[in-house]
Amino acid sequence: MQITKVACIPVDIPYRKTFRISGGGVDVNNNVLVMIVADDGLTGIGEATPLPAYSEETQGTVIHIIRDVLGPALIGQDPRQLDRLDDLMEATISHHPFAKGALSIALYDLVGKALGVPAYQLLGGKRHDRIGFNATVGIAPLEEMVADAVALVNQGFRDIKIKIGHDLKDDLARLRAIRKAVGPDIAIRVDANQGYRSGDALPALRQMESIGLLWIEQPVPRWDLDGMARLARELETNILADESVFTPADVLTLARHEAADVINIKVNKYGLGNARRMAAVAAAAGLPCMVGSMMTMGVSVAAGLHFCAANDFPYTSELDGALLLADDVLAGNPYNVAPAEKFWPVPDGAGLGVTLKSVYQEALQAEAEKR
Secondary structure: OOEEEEEEEEEEEEEEEEEEEOOEEEEEEEEEEEEEEEOOOOEEEEEEOOOHHHHOOOHHHHHHHHHHHHHHHHOOOOOOOHHHHHHHHHHHOOOOHHHHHHHHHHHHHHHHHHHOOEHHHHOOOOOOOEEEEOEEEOOOOHHHHHHHHHHHHHOOOOEEEEEOOOOHHHHHHHHHHHHHHHOOOOEEEEEOOOOOOHHHHHHHHHHHHOOOOOEEEOOOOOOOHHHHHHHHHHOOOEEEEOOOOOOHHHHHHHHHHOOOOEEEEOOOOOOHHHHHHHHHHHHHHOOOEEEOOOOOOHHHHHHHHHHHHOOOOOOOEOOOHHHHEOOOOEOOOOOOOOOOOOEEEOOOOOEOOOOEOHHHHHHHHHHHHHO
16 A cells, blocks of 8 residues: 555635634634545545644645645655654654644544544544533633633533633733633633743732633743743642643653643644654653644544544543634534534544545545646
8 A cells, every 4th residue: 555646725714703812813714634645546634724823834834845845755655654654754854743743634544444444443442432622712802701701601511711811911800700700610721822921920820720720721932941830830720731842752841841730732733643652751751631722624623533532631622623613624514513512422434534525525636636
């Protein structure tokens, strides 16, 4: 079995409403769909979720790297050699985690189809049939954020994520208002997306603790491990690392610095094999993990579900990306509307177990024919 073609196309889907984090707001999700074709005609699909402020990648750079660098390196390779192909991609070009992540997801989809097994079997086997998930409130005026949080609770969510990191005083006021509105029994996790500086943030974060938070995610810049460690020491609330952790080596560095209490693993960052290795290093270091999400479409949600199904993580996942979009690329839009019980069923079909809408499948096939 050999890879014969690698194709990718840009996909732009509007958000239901402008989504804001500490770095700014976005109205359209600019992602990339990937297809890997084997000599027997089987195909695997993947998704890249670039965000320039997060990994310095854009939709355009992802397409360039896949078409002109990584795709050619994969041609002629046996897709079943999953770990070796991770090494090959890393040896071909450093960095570009989301381009590599998309190809990794497509490889697991392809190999699962070739073997007739779901992707979770390639990750160690299924431990869970369904995966719980939460929902996210973006940065907005106080009244709007309170209304959004209350709406999610009224929909049945018992765990919500609040974006902060824009202004300490405003963030504290918003969180107090949200806690008052949703009551004491709703789990609240907050994510600053690197928006604070450790010295300035500590007094306000101490006040936020009184609100009752599951954790504070990436409060300071990714490079400020000393700042992360200081906050981890000074605060009772857990510190979760996201932008600071892309690789197993990053997990080890965070553990050595005692700079995080929880690790956020995203399958979009270098892919499923890397996620599996990150979880193993975290387990060895005694750090619990949570499976997060970029601004994803349904392909990545499905990949995240397979990864969660093969592991035991103590926290509700954040596989809610497709809920924020006005539409999706998957046939039937399975992750575009939250089920009442707030659990996604794990797909049991071969590979990722999901199918693209015909318009996207045909566009990828047409692009593959050009290669």
